[in-house]
Amino acid sequence: MQVLTHFLNSLLTISLLSQTLSWAQSGTRSSAYNGGMRFTLAHGRDVRQDSTGQVYTLFNLGKKNQQIMKGTPYWAYPTWQHGSIQLKTGMAETPCQIAYNVATNEILCRFNQDTTTYQLEPVAFKIWDAKFVRLTQHGYPTYYQILYQGDAQLFSSYKRQMKLLLPQPYGSAYLIGYFLGLERYYYLKLPNGLFHTFQLTRKSFLQAMGDNVNRSLIPPGETLTVDDVVRVLTDYDAH
Template structure:
């Protein structure tokens, strides 16, 4: 069965991956999303990606990818303070680096952009800018609920390397890209507060209405819909 290869070629970005290589995101015969990377590896000593010297091309495969979606490119829109309305483009969102790439209609150039907000697959993301050590960075959050209080979700991605044993040489993957999801509640445009999917956590964050919420939330563990419902109920008293 021929693998379906996605046309995005990306430079390695996660710490621990070798530099000077390129990766392709695709699906294998079992419809699993995989990332295949090729890089030059010096046969003897350290060489800086110099094909004119003695180097071997090494190929490694990882399960999953750094990107939010597959296919990586999805129809969406980007928004910035300078634009009067959302601008359509195809979006590739790297959740390991918070980098957004855009392909605009009629232009084959891939642009790296930092919009104030963007939408992909009917999911709306907003950004928050922070400063640390004199450097500013922008992070993106999926909006799950936007009332007086907001519920946000942040996606992260890390690479977990496979520990290969001598007797397990048939392991096809060098590692796995693992997504992490963190939920936040924001009241009155204040600082984001992390919330877990539990009754106790919600009561701790929305403590000014803890008595009402204590009677409203009946389960100890919550799903995302119950979290949003609890915050919407809380908003009714604001």
């Protein structure tokens, strides 16, 4: 009976995480996500590193049948980074230790030396020198890193997909899957224009820019860097 109970609990966890993965892939928000799935991933706040350097996330901390996913749902490891938040437009930034959960789009903060964790919804935040702003695209708000901001604007967003496994013993816990590497997406916004998603390739960037580009500023070859794009946008703003 105990084995059966553990198996059913594991199936429930996998079901919740599978729905989360489906949401992340489709980019749509569901009522189910706002319930159990959000609770499950949001409580994966204990991220550790073993003696081999493997980063892993613990769920059900302090309970029997703890579950582990290799990797982290957060933007960075260590989870807590130096930063600041801006709760409302026009307000001053407040320094804090900040954790950005990319899998759930949640911002966690700790202030001063207090270890109390607050879940907040700032309009903007910083992690070290990386600046993020909350924007609403495709019907729901998410956070975008500001890479260039003038008349033309360049943003990037991040996602972490996950791969699920049948529960298997992993030390004193059970391994149920792992988070994949951080995926990065780029967006261009020209004056009076919509967001254009593009890749860091010559062809993709030229399609996003249309006729608004000095091609002589784009280096030869197919692959571009963020600095290449910023150089073109700086020239665009100067004319």
